[in-house]
Each structure stands twice: as structure tokens, then as C-alpha cells.
Amino acid sequence: MTTTESGPAIASPRAGTSEPLLTVDGLGVEFRLRDATVRAVSDLNLTVRAGELLAIVGESGCGKSVLAHALLGLLPGNATTTGHAVLHEPDSEPVDLITCGQRHLARRVRGRRVGLVPQSPATALNPVRTGRRLLAETLRAHGHDRADADQLAVDVGLDPADLDRYPHELSGGMAQRLVTALALAPDPSLLIADEPTTGLDRPLVDHTLDLLRRRCDNGSAVVLITHDLAAAQRVADTVAVMYASRIVEHRDTDRLFTAPAHPYASALLDALPDRAFRPVPGDPPMLTALPPGCAFAPRCPHRTDTCASQPPPTPIADDGTVACHHPIRTGAVT
Amino acid sequence: MTRIRPTFRRLVASTAAAGMLVLAACSTPTSPDSPAGGATLVVATSDEPDALNPVLNFGVDGAALIFDGLVARDSDNRLVPALATALPTVSPDGRTVTATLRDGVQFHDGATLSAADVAFTYQAVLDPKVDSTLRSDLDMVESVTAPDATTVVFRLRYPYAPFLQRLTLGIVPSKLLSGQDINTTGFNRKPIGTGPYKVESWTPGDRLVLTANERYFGGRPANNRVVVAFVADDNVRAQRMRAGEFDAAELPPKLASGFDSDTAYRVQRVPTADYRGVMLPMGNPVLADPAVRRALNLAVDRAAMVSGILGGAGEPAFGPVPPTSEFADPSTVGTPTADATAASALLDAAGWKPGSGGVRAKDGRPARFTLMYPATDTLRKDLALAVTADAKKIGIEVTPAGLTWDAIDPRMKSDALLMGYGTPYDPDFVSYKLFSSQFAGQGYFNPGSYRSEVTDRALQEGRDQIDPALRKAAYAQFQKQLATDVPWLFLTYLRHTYVLKSSVQGTAPRVEAHEHGVANSIWWNINTWTRS
């Protein structure tokens, strides 16, 4: 796979040229269960700039979706959150999404400033409401004209006639497009799209990705949560790789795909069908029992004794971050 | 004795005529300046009638506000004429009774009362197709005829001394009822009578609303309306009385005593002929021994029962004739407190020796028996437990058993039973069937099969003789014999307790019968009550 296939992504403005929109600083999320504590997000640092499309990739259960919910204050009651995630917008005060409280989030932030395309659209739609009612309700709540519903449907590639169906009458792809339309309705400055291409066939995947790309080109920011590396490579400006609650590598898309520095990122790329097609050996660790050192160490070909005992450093590389004791130097890709 | 259900049947106490007579005889304090019929009076009772029809047992012992009988009773329970112009006359052979009707008495619908209505009423009771349990009381009636519009003639099968006492039955209009099925007719719910009050409405389970009968022959009632509220639950009745909803309510003694200290209320404890006692069946091998029965009679602490269970609202009982009756024999009265020593001595002498576990025994038979009581009757339960405790002290083991009547019925021949009944009107009424050997073992009549020739003779004498002095002697002998034989352990006479608002004036309590509901209660003369 080469970067030349990425199309419009190459032409987009590079990250770092505009002001930061979201700065996540030392974010941690824990769930208390009856007999265990789950660390879903650990010491996470991130910056998203206006006009940037950030892709977060990783295996299922690594904490991607929890991160999304944490940013919107939608975690269940047994979750504890630490750290900060500050939203800077040009025409308003900075808001710390972690500490500002539910009331503020509900009134000022959700939908309008930070939108979410939720995962698993089949369950994310109220089963007793038609798409049109849901859309109209959302538009009205944000002071938009409910007549925009049809246009939104067309935007996401949905036949407006299908808006009058109930969710159980929609196919998985139709439901996916509907939840995307719902998230787009308030026109948020930051859109978090959690697996927005699930259940879509290839042309619709491209359609959706282009739609997200266009939003960034118009100055909004998008965080694309996905396990589809190809999609990330196609549209993202930067890519963050998450493993066992941590971001292990966050770099410009081209750099990551050509020269991954973290052994896990490298292994992940190797698992792609058009590369080595070699699955990552071993299983990811339980989030209830994370090792004191590097969580990837047990599966890592480069591991040393330090890896098992010491948490990896997070030095800021010239073009991103890598959390590894023994990062792979440039050109190590097979 | 009451059945499971409270006794609904004989309801309203006062009779029209009685009311009128009270005006004359007792100088009822109806002040002339009080405007005729201002108030609505509200009384509360637990006992709701099933049907407002005298033929079906409503207002039998007094015609119950809505109806009048040929005769009525005054505040001393003496018979006085009501619909009849005078007390009916009895022929020398005692088998023909003739009554003459008052002129111009009208039913509530305006129809004039005639002798045919009286004859119809009694014939209806005697009609086998009518589900009336009164028929047994009128066994002696051979025929009832109305030779003319104002004369009624009863022919009896045999002379019956207290027959006039049976003529308090309320009279119904024949025109409205003849040809109807009396068991189911709508008349039973909205009846027409001659009494001081008309039925305005009856909401079963809630209330009976009566309005004054302007044309009442005994004079217009002093109150425009009377509401009888039916509240089955004692506690609820007490609560609602406390909340000021009623002018008068019947309450159990303990609940009534809660009102004693409150000047806004007056508690009336009315003497009665209503006794409670333990029927001791001769079919029980332990109780068949007169020594055991006499020992029990000595061992029960009647004074403690009166104070502890009745809250003072009662008197110790030693026989079925109440002390208030002219027939009462003073010599049969014992001591109210227990005499365990004398009782034990009696048992020792009869061969009942102390045995294992403190229970006496004779010839290997332990002194124990079962004492049944109707499960829904709290008072009888309490008395049964008190008897049990007293018996234990003299080495007799009693097992109380709370049962329903159908479970009690088949066991009455061999197990003791806490019973109760009593009417103040004539000693023949209940005692004749309760203690005569001819009724032995017949249902509730003489369930313990008590047999005594002396008692039988005395009871028959009391029924046959017209002469009051002879009757009195007969009943004195009857009471003495009972005190000797102890077929029953008489425990207490009750006082029926009523709570009235202090503002209510004009009550004239009279000795009450066991059955007292809407009418044979303290408000039997409510048509003359006033508020101060």
C-alpha cells in the first residue's frame, strides 16, 4: 500500500498549521466493578486542531469508544475520570469537557460543539421513532429548520423517503447513514465518528469518508474512531494508535503508514491483507490487570526486561509521539 | 346466640306507638319552642338488615321506626297498644286473641291501614313459601282472620301465656305485597309502613336514610331525618365517631371507654338481658359429672371478666333470667369472684385427684375438655380464654377452639361452647327451647341435651299459666334447678355501650335484648330526640 492511493488526503492542509481545537491532557478513565477496576483510558494526551481529521485506530476493547464517551460526559456512574480535555473555540471561553459538569455539557457542548456518530447504529436509534421525527427533534433543539432533514438525508446518501421508516425497518447501512445525519444536524465544530462506516458497502464508505473530509476542509475537526486502517489512511491528517487504554503512537498519517515507530503499530500494519497479512501474535491484556510496564511487552518481539517493569516513556518526536522503550527506527518496515 | 354474621335481623328499636307513649308517659323533654323537626340525626351500627320487611324478620321485637306492630313496648319494656286501640284481649281458654285497630292510620303511601293488612302480615310469616325464620316463633298460631276492617282475631293451637309479646311484629300493606314473591320483592329494599319514618333511600353497606312521616299517628317526629350509617368494623366506627360524624354509635365497651374522659361525648352503658355463658354438654364424659360443672361454676372469676374484658360494662350472670326482670330469683345469685378452694374441695370429694401436669383425673380419665367459640366473635374468644385460665387453676385443662358455626354444629353434643343470647321480654322466649328435654340435641335448641324433669315442668307451667304470680313461682323454681344442675356456666350479662354526643337529649335507655341493631338500640325512640 502506498500513500499515493490516499487521494484528497494528500492535498489537505497539514495538521499544526491552525490553532488547537481540543487539547486532551493526562486523561484517565476507570470503571469500578464489583470485584475489579477496569482502566479503560490511561494518561492520554492529544491535540486536535481546527480543520484536522484525526483517526484513532486500535483493536476492539482498547478504549477508543470510552474515550469518545468521556469527551462527551456520557460515561456511566461507576466511571471515574481524571485529567483534562479543553475545547478552545475562537468565539467562546475554553471549556474543560471533563470538569465542566453535565448541565453545561448538555446545554452548551453536546451536539452543537462536539457531535457524536455513535457506534452500532441499530441500537443507537430510538425504536419507536421514525428517522424524520428524530432528525426534526434534533434540528429543532439546536434552532435549525426542520425542513433541512431531507437535505441532510441526501448529504449522507439516504433516500429522504426512508426517513419515514422506523429503525427496525432500516438496513444496517441505512441506519448507519441515519445516525451520521443525526450527528451532522447541529453542525458541530468537533465531530467524533465512532466506526461510522460499519455495515456500508464500498461506495458508501467512500461517500461517508469524503463527507467527513469535506467537513475538515471547511474548518471543522473530526475524530474518526475506526479499526479500518485503510479508511484512516485515506482521509486522516494524523493517526493515533491505541493499545490497552493508551495511545502508543500518534503521528502524521504518511509517516505512520510508511514508518511506524511503535512495534504494535508496526504489527498492526503487518496484519493488513495487502501487507504481510500476519496477525498480531498473542492476545491483548485484560484491562482489569494491566502490567506495570509496557502493556504490549508480552507480545512484543523487541521486548527487554525494562519493558515489563518500567512504563514506557512518551518522548515527543519531531512529528508525533511514541510510547516505547525501543521504538523502531526509520525504515524498519518490512 | 349470634351466628357468624352479626345479627342483622331484628333491627330498629323504637316503635311508633312507643314513641308516642313516651311523650305521654315519660314526659320526654321535647321543649315546645323547638321547631318541629330541625335536625338530621346520624346513628351508627354494625348490623345492617338484609331486608326491610318485618315478614323477613325486620323489626320483630319492636316495629323499628318504619313500621308499627299491634302493640309496642315502653321504656320499661311494658307492652302498650300501638296500632291496636288497647292491648288485645285473650279469651278465657287462652286460645283466641282479639285486637281492635286504631282508626285512620295511614301507610306512608297514603293508603289506610285495615285489619286485612294485619292478617296478611301474619299469614305471610306462616306461608311455607316465604323464607321467614319467624315461623318457629309463631308455631302456636292456627289462623289469623279479619272479620271486619278494624278487628283481627288470632286462633291458637294451644294457650300461650306470653302471646301478646309476639304482637310487636310490624304490619305491612297487603295491597303492595299480595301476589308477590315476598322473598325477592322490591318492597324489601324500599318498604312502606306506618311508622314515624319513611325510607328515603338505602345504600347497602353504607346508610339508610329515613325522613319524617308527617302523618304519623303518634305525632310528627321531632327530627326531619334520621341517617343510620352501617359501619361493620368496630374500629372504623370508633374513628368516625371520634371524627364527629355521628350523633350516636354503638361501640364495644373498650372502645367506648376511650370517650369517657371527653366532655363532648356521653357514654351510655345500657343494661341488657344479653348473657354469655358456657354450654356444658352432657355428652362429654368429664362434663357429665355434676361435680365438675359445679366446680367450674365456683372457679370462674366473673368479676375479673366484667372488669378486665368488658371494661366494667356488664354484670356477673348466674342464670338466664336477667336481674332486671320481674321473674329474676334473687336466691340463685352466687359470688362474683372465684372460689378456687371450694371448687378444688368439690373436685377432691368427687374423686378427681390431682394428676400429671397439674391436670386432675378420675378413674384414669383426665379432667380436660374442648371449649369452642365462634371465631369472629372477639368477646367470646376473650371469655373463652378467661374460662380456660380459671379452669387451669383448679386442675381442669380446657382447650379453646375458635371455629365457624358449621364446624361447631356437629360437635355441640360433646364439646363445650361459648354461647350467648337473652331477651328481657319473657323468660319463656329463649329458655323454653334451650333447657326443655323435649328439644334435647335439636340444633341450637338444647344442644347439650340437658334433661331435668323439674326444669321441664317449671318451663311448661310458666308457659301455660296466665296468672303472673304462678308464672313467677314456676320460673323461680326453674332458676333454682339450673343453679343446682349447672348445664350452663353463666358468666356475664353485657351492657350494650353507646357513645352519644353530649348535645343529644331525650334518650331513654331500656333493658335491651341480645339482638340490637338499627332499632332495638338506644335510639329506639329517636323520633323524640332533640339537640341542646
Add this chain to the structure above:
Amino acid sequence: MTRSGRLAGAGAVVRRRLLVAVPVLAATSIGMFALGAASPVDPAKQYAGAAAFTASEENLAQIRANWGVDDPLPVQYLRWIGNLVQGDLGWSTSRHEPVASVLSARAGWTLLLIGVALALALVGSLLLGSLAAYRRGGLFDRALRTAAYAVQSMPVFWLGLAAIAVFALALGWFPAGGLTDVTATSTSWADVAHHLILPVGVLAVSQAPWFVLFVRDAVAESMRDDHVLAARARGLPGRTVLFGHALRTALLPFLTLVGTHLPELVGGAVLVETVFSLPGLGAVTVAAALGSDFPLLAAITLVTTAVVLAANLTTDLAYAAADPRVRLDG
């Protein structure tokens, strides 16, 4: 799919339910009749009450013959069920009037009591339960749940007595019982309402815990549903999320719960009517039981069962109408 299309099978559903309910009710009636026939109670003595003491055996036998209670049992049953089918519910031996007129005179009050109490309990529990769920774990949530558990373990008649002691006797705000002021000349609705506040309140409060806890749990769970999270993520106002989305979907199983809870409500009504001496079916049922009045008891039981079955059917149909996923098949 249109609503009318989905509900086209409603008629067939009703027919099918009837097809099952009728034989089961018939079988139940046989069971009840057998129990009644096996009962040791003598209806004539029951009827005579205290007068059985003075009434002779022949007197009672004649009454029995008048009623036909000495006929063979199958004959009696067929007569009873035959009359029942023709709408003649029989003759009440404890009330001395036709069973139908006992029911018609009293059922209205019981229905009113149950209806108002149910409405009150539903509205109250939906509101309180939703609010508790919205701030679950909060002070209000914990207080409400504690109260619900406490009330749930209190016998309803005890609750009624306590209410009388406090609101009628101590405070004097409401009457202690009855349906209208005893001196009232006619039934005025204001008066009835004043009398019904306490009993309705007690019945509603005693039944509410089930509903409150269910709503609270269902809404709390529903608040974690993906679609509710999604609604929150879209920035919809809290009220809309709570009542428009979380409650709306939790409401559907709630409908069924209400349907199955109706018999419980009837039982509560019997006790409340007894405590507050209301002239409804409850009081008459107890009197009939004490008097072993078979025709009345059997009729009350069968009629209330039929009413509850009809109510269940209604809630099921309402469920179908409210949930677009359900399709009634003919």
C-alpha cells in the same frame, strides 16, 4: 408499515384470547362450584343468622327446599351456569337481593377507587421514578427507593389505619370513612371526592412502590441504552431525553406490568374499602365470605377476572399500538 396494517390482526387476537379464556373460566367455575359444594356451610342456617337459634329444623328445611339446594350437584351446577350465561348471576344469600344488583350498586365505586388510584400511582411513579433514574444514586433516588421498600413491606390495611390516625383523627383534614357526608341529602361529587382522597391516596401509595421501582430501574437502564446516550450526545434537552426517549421506551414493558398488576390492585381495594368502610365490592365480598354466600362470591371472582382479562387484552393491544416493532398476526 402503517399502524392500521400492523394492527389488522387485532380482531383475531381478541377472538383467540376469548377462545382460550372462555373454557378456562368455565373450568375455573366448575372448580369453584365444586369447592362451594364441598363446603360444610349450610346456606339456610347462614341465611337465618341469629334466628337459626330460634328457628326449628322444619322451618330451615322448608327454606332449603325453596332454594333447591338439596338437588343433585350437577343439576345445581347446570342451573347455576345456565343462569350465568343468560346473564342471571343468581341470588345473594347474604345480601338478600339479586347478585347483579349487588354488583351494579357497588362495582361503580370500586372501579372509581381502583381507576383513580391506578391513575395516580401511574402518573406519580412515572414522574418520581424517572426523576430518580435521571439522578440515580443521588439523594432523591436513595430516599425514594428507601421509601418504596418500606411502603412495600407494610400491609395496606395498616397504612390505611395510619392514614386515618394522622389525617382524619389528628389533623382532621379528611373524613375517616364513608363515601359522602352521612347527613348529605344527595351525592355531590365534591363531597365524594373529599371522602375518596384518603382511600385513593392509600391505595395508590400502597401500590406505587412496584411501579416506582420498576420505572426507576427501567428508566435507569434505559438511560444507558445506546439510543438514549445517542440522544444525549445530540445535545437534546434533558427533559426531552428523559421523557421523550428514556421513559418512552421503558414505558412499553411497564404497560405489561400494569396489566399483570391489576389483580393485586383489586386485592388492595378490598382491604382499603374495608378500612374506610366504603360501600364497594370489597366490603360486600368480606361479608359474603363471612356468610359463605357462594353465588355472590363466585360472581364477584368471575366478573373481576373477566374484567382483568379484558384489561390485560387492552394493555396488550395498547402495547402493539405503541410499539412499531410489534405486529399482530391474524
Add this chain to the structure above:
Amino acid sequence: MADLATRPPLLHLARSRLRLRPGQTGVVIAGLVLLVAVVGSLLAPLVWPLDQSAVALDQTRLAPSWTHLAGTDDLGRDVAHRAVYGLRVSLLVGAVAALVATVLGGVVGGIAGMLGGRVDRLLMRMVDTIAAMPHLLLGIFIVAMLRPSLGAVIASVGLTHWLSTARIVRSELLSLRTRPFVDAAISGGAGRFRVLTRHLLPHVLPRLALATTLMIPHAVWHETALSFLGLGLPPHLASLGNMINDGQGSLLTGAWWASLAPGAVIVVVTLAIAVLAARWRDRLDPRVRAELHL
């Protein structure tokens, strides 16, 4: 509706926490309460015998004191002493009635669940219809016809409370029937009875035991309600229902303690059973939301 399998495991874990679960201290307290109640009512006849028919007419309505911890009633009987025996009788009635209901429900549910098909549909329709009969009315009917007595009360409670058990057993069996190990047992040549006793019963029994336990508070209330209506146990017997019924009158005359102790015993013991049963249910089936089913 929601497909659990498609949810990411993390949020799924978080969701399961939402169950209503009594706290650890609550469970311990409830356990202690129940232990004291059961042991106390078992040992009472040996340690603190009661003469059920004893009265003391010279000690009526005494307020609580050191000699009479909960006061005395209308007939001078020690309320605390009788409350212990009341609990004993009520628990006995509750337990036996619950057992009767469980056997009945187990048999009906078992037949429906084992045979399935038409029999199942018919039986379940029957259960639905009977469930529509108000418990209390049916109970009153049964007691009225059998006459109030211990047996009648137990029959009345048992005959009206078996429906939920039948449903539980049936659905459990139906779901078990589709599991591979049952298929394996049947294809291995095991007879229906053997499959039932060896493979199915062990799965159903814990649930059945839980249903029985949850029914005991119901049964106690039912008994109390019948006694309150005058249709319960023989009135001189110390049962909680009878005691509250007796105490009502005293309440009006100021002797509040006569009904307080038995009422408090009912509330505390039934709550304790409910709390423990809720925890138990939680253990049995962590996926089902534990709702205190009182």
C-alpha cells in the same frame, strides 16, 4: 432489540453495574435478622414456652417496660412473647404455603416445559387466565368455602401463588432444552426421566428455591390480610395477623404498642427476606436486573 454481542466489551461491563443491589452491610444485617428470626422461632418452645390460651386480666394494656418489653395487650398477654410465636406461626404458614405453591408450580411448569408444544401453550394460557384472578379474592373465596383454619389459609395462599413458579420453571426448562448438553444426553440414549433428574433438575432447583423464598413474604402478607378481614387463623392463636387485628382496637384507646411489635416484625422480617433473595437472584443470574420482587 439491543444485541449485547455487538457492544464493545468495555461499555458492556459498565452497563452491568446498573443493577439494583443491596449494599454489603444491608445483606449482613438482613442475614442476621433472618438468622435471629428463624433460630428464635425454632428454639422458642424450648427456651421461652408460651401458653397460647393464657390471659392475665389484672395486667391488661400495660405500656412497654423491662418486664414487658413490648407491653401487654387487651387480655394482659405479653406482646413481645406472643410476637415471637406469631412470627413462628406466620413463618410456618408462609413456608408451607410457599412450598405447596412451589410443588404445584413446579409440576405445571415442569409438564409445560418438558412437553412443550400444544400442551405448553394450553397450560400457559391457563396460567395467564388464573393470574388474572385477584389473589385476595380467590383466597377469600377458598377460605370462605373451606372455613377459616390453618389448613384453609395455607391452601388459599398455596393455590393462588404458584403461577410465577410455573412460569419460571417452564421458561428455564424450555431454554435448557435447546442447550447442547441436553441434546448430547438425549442422543447418548438417556431417557426423558433421566435427563430430567440428572441434567435439568440441578439447573432448575436453585431458581425454584429462590422463587420459594421470595414467596414467603407474600404468604405472610396474605395470611395477615386474611386475619385482618376475620378470615384467618383461629383468633386466640398468636399469629402476626391476629395480633395486629387485636391491636387495632387498642390503637384507638392509646395502647399503640399492641400492634406496633407485630407490625414491626412483619416489616423487618419480610424486608430481610427480600434483601437476601435479591442478592441471591443477583448471584444466580447476573444478567437479569435484580428487582426486589416483594
